[in-house]
């Protein structure tokens with residue numbers, strides 16, 4: 001007799017809906033913008049067909065890895081920060097040679113409205129890195145015209161901004177950078193950018209790739225950006241993603257992160273982690289670290 005798929009199993013196969021957690025006075029909310037389908041072997045080149053036969057639970061009905069695109073809203077009282085800004089109102093088909101399939105965005109403004117947080121009141125937009133699926137609404141006009149984030153500065157790790165020449169190969173060309181530049185404020189490792197939110201440089205995916213550590217109510221959340229793209233990597237931190245700039249450094253960052261997320265009262269946020277964006281690391285039945293969703 002086959003057991004019915006658990007709710008968790010279903011959630012591995014679809015991009016995330018709006019999900020929130022509280023950390024004392026801070027509320028963090030995943031705000032969906034869209035989704036991308038990752039080609040499992042092309043995205044994680046160290047994997048084989050056997051890997052995916054053995055771990056078919058991570059694949060959607062088309063044999064792809066479902067990944068959401070969006071941002072993490074951090075609210076404390078009347079104040080709000082957004083970490084990453086989605087893909088924007090754009091839809092692109094799969095292009096031959098890309099390790100990802102079709103990609104689309106566009107829902108972030110409507111989802112902020114549903115949450116009740118007008119984008120004009122967001123005091124800053126902080127970026128984990130400047131790939132196109134993280135900067136969308138920082139450069140595309142809002143529905144109805146004008147910038148979505150009226151006056152917000154764009155917080156970018158100093159090493160990400162100083163090596164922005166490397167971004168063009170990933171789709172963020174000179175025009176996009178020129179649009180961002182007037183608002184960019186560079187930030188340093190360890191800097192507090194919002195009450196309870198500090199910058200932690202985590203290079204590897206890009207030279208200035210950055211995590212944000214959010215502390216409140218005796219809990220800690222590490223928003224780790226694209227250090228990991230799929231929860232399957234929690235059990236295999238040595239598996240780098242195709243676009244990783246420095247696979248050795250990204251593997252080191254993932255190993256440290258997986259160890260950290262196994263600590264008590266420590267939660268991870270994986271922006272592309274299907275519908276299990278919040279989780280902690282615990283051993284699976286074989287003793288290998290595994291991702292366990294956290295919903296409250």
Ligand SMILES: [Zn+2]
Pocket residue numbers: 131133134226272
């Ligand atoms: Zn990304």
